[in-house]
Amino acid sequence: MSDIAQRDVTIPSGDVRLPGILALPPGARSIVVFAHGSGSSRFSPRNQEVAVALHERGLGTLLFDLLTGPEAKVDDRTREHRFDIPLLGERLVAATDWLGAQEATRALAVGYFGASTGAGSALVAAAARPAVRAVVSRGGRPDLAGDVLGQVEAPTLLIVGGRDTQVIEMNRSAQARLNGVSELLIVEGATHLFEEPGAMAEVTRLATAWFARYLG
Numbered sequence: 001m002s003d004i005a006q007r008d009v010t011i012p013s014g015d016v017r018l019p020g021i022l023a024l025p026p027g028a029r030s031i032v033v034f035a036h037g038s039g040s041s042r043f044s045p046r047n048q049e050v051a052v053a054l055h056e057r058g059l060g061t062l063l064f065d066l067l068t069g070p071e072a073k074v075d076d077r078t079r080e081h082r083f084d085i086p087l088l089g090e091r092l093v094a095a096t097d098w099l100g101a102q103e104a105t106r107a108l109a110v111g112y113f114g115a116s117t118g119a120g121s122a123l124v125a126a127a128a129r130p131a132v133r134a135v136v137s138r139g140g141r142p143d144l145a146g147d148v149l150g151q152v153e154a155p156t157l158l159i160v161g162g163r164d165t166q167v168i169e170m171n172r173s174a175q176a177r178l179n180g181v182s183e184l185l186i187v188e189g190a191t192h193l194f195e196e197p198g199a200m201a202e203v204t205r206l207a208t209a210w211f212a213r214y215l216g
Contacts, residue, residue, distance in 0.1 A: 004055055005104075011064050014093035020064025020095070022105075023055060030109040030133075030215035031060035031099065035092050035125075037116025037139075038082040041065050041072070044055045046138075046193075046200055057212055060108060060192060062099065066091050066121070082117050085144045089124030096129050109133050109215045111154075113207060116192075119158075120144030127151035134214035136207045138191050139164060142174035149174055155181040157210040159203055161190030 006023040012141035021042055024031070032054055034047045042063040046074060051061040066088045067081055075081040076213040081088075092112070099105040114122030119140025126132045129149045135156040142149065156178055158171045168186065171187070175184050185206055 005211070007194070009062075009064070011091075011095045011098050013091045016068050018065050018068065018091060018095070018123045020062055022060070022062050023051065024104060025055050025058050028058055028060040028108065030211070031062060031105060032111045032113050032211055032215070033095055034061065034063045034211040035112060035114040035118030035122040036063075036066060036089065037114075037118045038079070038170065040115070040118075040180055044115070046203075047113070047115060049200055050138075050204050050207055053208045054211065055181065057208050059208075059211060059215065060105070062095060064095055066118070083144070085117070085146075088121035089128065089145075092121050092125035093128050096132065098124065100174055111135065111211050111215050113138070113211075114140050116143050117144060123152050123156070124148050126154045126156075126180070130154075134211055136210050138203050139167060139169070139194060141167070141170060143170045145174070149177040150179055152178055153180050155210075155214045156183075157206065158182065158184045159206055160184065161192055161194055161199065162186045162188040163190060164192045167192060 009020045009022045011018040032126045112122035115138045119137035123145035132154045137158045194200045
């Protein structure tokens, strides 16, 4: 869609500023905030693929970096930030509150799309902001949300690759602790990154259908 309003933005969170990309199709009534996974950023090609499909359905998107540049460099060496789910969840909440303060986005229904460890932070943020209306996890670690899972009210879709057996079990365990509407869907033949032909297309189809159902 060539008429999408897209711009670079900066999200304040505590004493840091996080770069992002805000995209709004004409007449958008909802927006999906992306929580990327380990070692990724707002430029994640898989997340951008999902974002394009959401734009085609009339949903807005916000892709932003959960870590600052220096933090990301440290994390590449030590992995000390990617599993700091309280910190990442706090930054996702900050992005949600920022959307609520902007004239162009304050009236939009909000959903979260979390990948890998980003799924844990998405569920932590959804528990902190009950107005969030839908969550989708791709190859995620919802188990990292811990005891917060029981506080999540948003309908939650967990998508896992059929060959990602360890993560399937983690998702089943996490789903059992969710109190709201939830589904666990398996993409047969796919591994953790959904690199197999057609795997990401199936993830995109499932995610867009979930958001269309619960965000409108």
